[in-house]
Amino acid sequence: MKVSLPVYKDQVLDVEIMDLTYQGMGVAKVDNYPIFIDNTLPSEKITVKVTKTTKNFAFGDVVKILQVSPHRVNPKGRVYRQTGIAPLQHLEYSEQLKFKQHQIAELFAKVHMDDVEVLPTIGMDHPSQYRNKAQVPVRKVQGELTTGFYKKNSHQLMPLEDYYIQDPAIDHAIIVIRDILRKYHEEAYDEFHHSGTIRTIMVRRGYYSHEMMVVLVTRTKRLPMADVVVEEIQAALPEVVSVIQNVNQKRTNVILGPVNNVLAGKSTMNDQLLGLTFAISAQSFYQVNPQQTEKLYQLAIDQAGLTGNETVIDAYSGIGTISLTMAQHAKQVYGVDIVPAAIDNARQNADKNGIKNAEFVLGSAEKVMAQWQEDGIKPDVVVVDPPRKGLDEAFIESAAAMGPKRVVYISCNPSTLVRDVQRFAEHGYHINAPVQPVDQFPQTPHIESVTVLERD
Numbered sequence: 001m002k003v004s005l006p007v008y009k010d011q012v013l014d015v016e017i018m019d020l021t022y023q024g025m026g027v028a029k030v031d032n033y034p035i036f037i038d039n040t041l042p043s044e045k046i047t048v049k050v051t052k053t054t055k056n057f058a059f060g061d062v063v064k065i066l067q068v069s070p071h072r073v074n075p076k077g078r079v080y081r082q083t084g085i086a087p088l089q090h091l092e093y094s095e096q097l098k099f100k101q102h103q104i105a106e107l108f109a110k111v112h113m114d115d116v117e118v119l120p121t122i123g124m125d126h127p128s129q130y131r132n133k134a135q136v137p138v139r140k141v142q143g144e145l146t147t148g149f150y151k152k153n154s155h156q157l158m159p160l161e162d163y164y165i166q167d168p169a170i171d172h173a174i175i176v177i178r179d180i181l182r183k184y185h186e187e188a189y190d191e192f193h194h195s196g197t198i199r200t201i202m203v204r205r206g207y208y209s210h211e212m213m214v215v216l217v218t219r220t221k222r223l224p225m226a227d228v229v230v231e232e233i234q235a236a237l238p239e240v241v242s243v244i245q246n247v248n249q250k251r252t253n254v255i256l257g258p259v260n261n262v263l264a265g266k267s268t269m270n271d272q273l274l275g276l277t278f279a280i281s282a283q284s285f286y287q288v289n290p291q292q293t294e295k296l297y298q299l300a301i302d303q304a305g306l307t308g309n310e311t312v313i314d315a316y317s318g319i320g321t322i323s324l325t326m327a328q329h330a331k332q333v334y335g336v337d338i339v340p341a342a343i344d345n346a347r348q349n350a351d352k353n354g355i356k357n358a359e360f361v362l363g364s365a366e367k368v369m370a371q372w373q374e375d376g377i378k379p380d381v382v383v384v385d386p387p388r389k390g391l392d393e394a395f396i397e398s399a400a401a402m403g404p405k406r407v408v409y410i411s412c413n414p415s416t417l418v419r420d421v422q423r424f425a426e427h428g429y430h431i432n433a434p435v436q437p438v439d440q441f442p443q444t445p446h447i448e449s450v451t452v453l454e455r456d
């Protein structure tokens with residue numbers, strides 16, 4: 001049966017924006033039927049053209065803004081919104097921070113946990129040029145190897161030189177590397193035919209160390225003219241301490257492949273956080289906003305309430321950044337991560353910093369946690385910092401069974417945070433301090449926060 005919808009494709013109509021989605025799109029409603037519209041803000045009146053309808057919602061494009069929100073600011077350019085690099089750039093920064101605080105509060109309220117207090121988001125003084133890592137697709141545009149970013153929901157590359165939210169030294173490095181690749185006639189990857197060589201340029205730069213790592217992701221095992229390309233990269237970019245070829249032969253959206261060849265320098269680069277030095281491999285996770293990460297970690301350390309006598313488990317530990325900062329205030333720390341390079345880095349980082357009371361295990365957090373429980377490890381504090389999908393149910397069961405006094409939950413996805421808090425509640429763990437959002441991703445709708453759960 002054909003359902004009649006309140007709007008139809010290509011219809012042009014005037015609407016008022018009521019809300020922002022978690023992805024930063026404005027929401028208007030016609031007979032309670034939502035239309036999601038990019039580049040619009042609550043309280044704005046607009047003329048919209050409906051571009052797509054589904055049974056439950058529609059998408060539309062702004063034709064004209066009839067009444068402008070007082071919180072709209074002059075965006076840097078259309079391309080940043082179109083590519084999804086900075087989808088919230090048109091919203092005043094102080095309002096972005098409120099938006100993030102309210103998103104978390106609303107998600108708790110939705111599951112009838114209205115009593116959970118969410119503090120104002122800790123923001124940045126200069127909320128741009130903060131990212132310490134770039135992963136830039138390389139494609140042929142108008143016959144030339146080009147770097148840029150994909151247009152949202154597409155694989156169309158939009159050429160770009162100023163990425164706005166990245167460290168400008170990284171933006172500069174990408175242009176330099178692009179020009180060297182052009183000079184030696186390297187072939188850009190062609191996704192459609194799965195041909196060509198260079199898929200992605202990844203650059204990481206230490207915020208404190210200013211060490212730079214360059215990763216050239218190739219479809220082919222061979223990188224033609226590798227010697228001269230690398231020599232020129234090193235000559236043009238003196239901060240580079242590591243040039244790596246990563247081979248990814250699959251037809252996939254996953255950026256890195258399994259094979260890394262060190263073409264010059266080290267296999268890692270170093271950076272500092274809270275006074276410790278960390279070696280970081282190409283494959284390892286490292287927080288992208290180092291200034292805010294220090295605030296985030298300090299909060300986690302404070303909230304853990306360490307006195308020096310505690311046993312701490314740091315699950316999803318990456319290269320050991322949280323484990324090793326906490327080890328300085330605890331008796332013993334155990335870390336676990338699923339990425340071999342990260343665990344290698346974590347062990348190396350413990351040595352590098354002369355930390356002897358931290359042990360790292362390679363494996364999935366859910367399995368290793370069950371093993372630790374079986375081994376009779378009794379943590380006082382469990383810290384978790386999972387990826388967006390949150391915690392596995394089995395992990396929560398093992399964690400609760402170990403009976404820690406406190407769970408410090410660092411989350412990059414409020415939806416899974418709320419789900420996991422509910423699951424912890426079934427095991428007698430509750431929030432009894434306000435949730436603290438920390439803005440790790442200004443100009444984007446991504447939300448990071450710290451939550452502490454305590455045993456009843």
Ligand SMILES: C[S@@+](CC[C@H](N)C(=O)[O-])C[C@H]1O[C@@H](n2cnc3c(N)ncnc32)[C@H](O)[C@@H]1O
Pocket residue numbers: 285286287315316317318319320321322336337338339342363364365366385386387412
């Ligand atoms: C958000 S990062 C946090 C890393 C680290 N705590 C930090 O701040 O740098 C999440 C980490 O979880 C790891 N990971 C993903 N799934 C996992 C799993 N099932 N078990 C253990 N670690 C996992 C990833 O490799 C990554 O290092």
